[in-house]
Amino acid sequence: MECKGFLFDLDGTLVDSLPAVERSWINWALSWGANPQEVLAFIHGKQAITSLRHFMAGASEEKIQEEFDKLEKIEATDTEGVTALPGAHLILSELSRMNIPWAIVTSGSMPVASARHKAANLPEPEVFITAEQVKHGKPKPDAYLLGAEHLGLAPEDCVVVEDAAAGVMAGLAAGCKVIAVNAPSDTPGIEDVDFDLSSLKDLLLNPSDNGVTVSLR
Structure with a gap:
């Protein structure tokens, strides 16, 4: 992909x-x-x-x-116990190293999302979309459409990475490629995602002429 x-x-x-x-x-x-x-x-x-x-x-x-x-x-x-998930630091660092644009698109408000992002000590995103910026939250596509717009990309050129059913549905509705990570097996549209993974550690990124090639380890 x-x-x-x-x-x-x-x-x-x-x-x-x-x-x-x-x-x-x-x-x-x-x-x-x-x-x-x-x-x-x-x-x-x-x-x-x-x-x-x-x-x-x-x-x-x-x-x-x-x-x-x-x-x-x-x-x-309350950020007690909030930590980065396996593979999160690596994939974000790799994308930054390859100059591939990425954003965080969350249903959380800015105060909550920024506190958890900081607690997990994750790299700073180029774009941070939070609940305050969209009228309709997930599973509507608004947040992911706005994220793609802020990255200067067409939705179909973006990959949404999600764990929740509402987010998977939002990514598909936005016309993005979708990678599900630990999403429920009964998630609507799960059969339409590009990858259905148990961990971000399963992803392998390589530069390509069109941005980045995503495959499985």
Whole structure:
């Protein structure tokens, strides 16, 4: 597979933030009277405000925003256990070395995403797309279309790297090539991704006339 740029999801793709995510959302679920397991099953890959609107159906937008502000503050300060996933540092460093443009495209807000990115000590992206920059979050394609635009590339020249069902669907909807990493086996469209991997360590990158060739080790 050949491409000219990469668009990486953050949580679950480059960064293992699951302990922090689960702590924050379980505490929120218990405080609101929601089922913690139902909340955890729903939230992955989606913007926090989308999840809150889902579980706070009937509440005012003002109340939802109030809960979002409290949750964001907690998530942006709780980075205990947040680490880079295997292969993340290597692939980002290799792309930078080869002058291949790459971006982080996350459903998280800037305060939360930047805190987790910093905690994992990942290289700085050329482009960092967060929830504040798009009207419609994943699984809509908006975030990945914006990421490609900011890299100066057509969506079809970009590879989306994702772990969550919502992100895989967003990448496919954007018209990008898609690499799934530890995505659920029942992810809609999983049969249409270019690679379905268990780890970023499985990827091999080589320069090509059109950017970079992506293959498996």
